[in-house]
Amino acid sequence: MQSAFTSPASWVRLLNLAALAAICGALLFAFIWQIAFNEPPCPLCLLQRAAFAMAGIGLVLNLRFGYSPTHYGLTIVSSMAGAFAAGRQVLLHIAPNDTGFGSPFLGLHFYTWAFIAFCVLIAFCAVMLMLEQQRPVPSPSAGAARLANSVIVLFFALSAANAISTTLECGFGACPDDPTGYLWLP
Numbered sequence: 001m002q003s004a005f006t007s008p009a010s011w012v013r014l015l016n017l018a019a020l021a022a023i024c025g026a027l028l029f030a031f032i033w034q035i036a037f038n039e040p041p042c043p044l045c046l047l048q049r050a051a052f053a054m055a056g057i058g059l060v061l062n063l064r065f066g067y068s069p070t071h072y073g074l075t076i077v078s079s080m081a082g083a084f085a086a087g088r089q090v091l092l093h094i095a096p097n098d099t100g101f102g103s104p105f106l107g108l109h110f111y112t113w114a115f116i117a118f119c120v121l122i123a124f125c126a127v128m129l130m131l132e133q134q135r136p137v138p139s140p141s142a143g144a145a146r147l148a149n150s151v152i153v154l155f156f157a158l159s160a161a162n163a164i165s166t167t168l169e170c171g172f173g174a175c176p177d178d179p180t181g182y183l184w185l186p
Contacts, residue, residue, distance in 0.1 A: 020059040027158040040179035051082025072125040079121040086115035
């Protein structure tokens, strides 16, 4: 019996799918934390979420239209922008006795985790560009196609939920520097 991921091109698909699932995990975890602990994201946090969404678009393009340096480039540029926003936030809170913004998770704040994740995404794309040649996406098995479609739908749903949440928090204007609630919710 042949596995859904036996050829090298299938492994590339699996790795791109795993990277997209990791982005979904980051967006979902931040969104759940925001709601469960009533910690609306700050403007830099929102920029990091937008960068995760844009990085995910590059991976979705790889899964749907074939692996391309342009798609990896979109993920790299988006990750660089996200790393810049996260790095700036890390530097804002690097002073001694600064408690940082929001609650930490496993000893690090979300912007520190985001910085690490963006660096990993950049390294992932660099390695994939070195190993992979531009080629069309192979026809996946039915199970692999369903899995990929499910992760893609989840990614777009999470991106939309974060966009709606941002609108509820900030309206159509600038977001508050230190948010304490939602502008459009009582």
